[in-house]
Amino acid sequence: MRNSNRPIPTPDRPNFYGRRGSRPLKDSRRALVDALLPKIGITYPEQAGVVPHDYFDFTPDQLWLEIGFGGGEHLAGQAQANPQTGIIGAEPFMDGVGSLLRHIDERGLTNVRVIADDSRPLLYKLVDACFDRAFLLFPDPWPKKRHAERRFIGPKNLALLARLLKDGAEFRVASDDMQYISWTLQHLHNHPDFEWLAESPEDWRNPPEDWVKTRYEQKALRQGKKCNYLRFRRKHRD
Secondary structure, three states: OOHHHHHHHHOOOOOOOOOOOOOOOOHHHHHHHOOOHHHHEEOOOOOOOOHHHHOOOOOEEEEEEEEEOOOOHHHHHHHHHHEEEEEEEEOOOOOHHHHHHHHHHHHOOOOEEEEEEHHHHHOOOEEEEEEEEEEOOOOOOOHHHHHHHOOOOOOOHHHHEEEEEEEEEEEEEEEEOHHHHHHHHHOOOOOOOEEEEEOOHHHHEEEEEEEOOOHHHHHHHHOOOEEEEEEEEEOOOO
């Protein structure tokens, strides 16, 4: 029997797998969640056709998306380096949301908006070709074979990203899990809407010049693991 407390999945409200809760937040982060998140948080819209630029108090030169921003180090660093770019970040784990809010508060960032939940119910409601860049950095690799369908990279989500990315937009994926890297290349290398930008091994062994390390990346490097950095371009529509 279906748990009556669990939402029934629909095309724009798919099943979610992963952590949402965390240990009780520190008082300082709880205060930020209570005071700052209502100002910059994005809730799920009921109607489709949402223009994401409207979430910002200024007109961004570009609009970027980070799916699963973890502790927010990368997102905050990119926002600080690109103040005219509007960045929307999604993270369902509240400890990570609290961490990003601390970065935003300490750096005085005004060009970030936050989805404190699964990104997809919002993404399904957005207009086509609205993002100039998207990031998926060190996602949960779901290493067990029976859990492979839970990985973000897959036919449905790639179709969604292809719709949302502008022609020529860049999609960056990074991981220290070689199984996930292989999975990503398998799904994207021959995808009709994406092209892999690598021209030599150095292109995936080294991060882009404007890279900002995440806490998960730093942990992996301390453990002696190799990280891979994949860059794809959204092909031009016919």
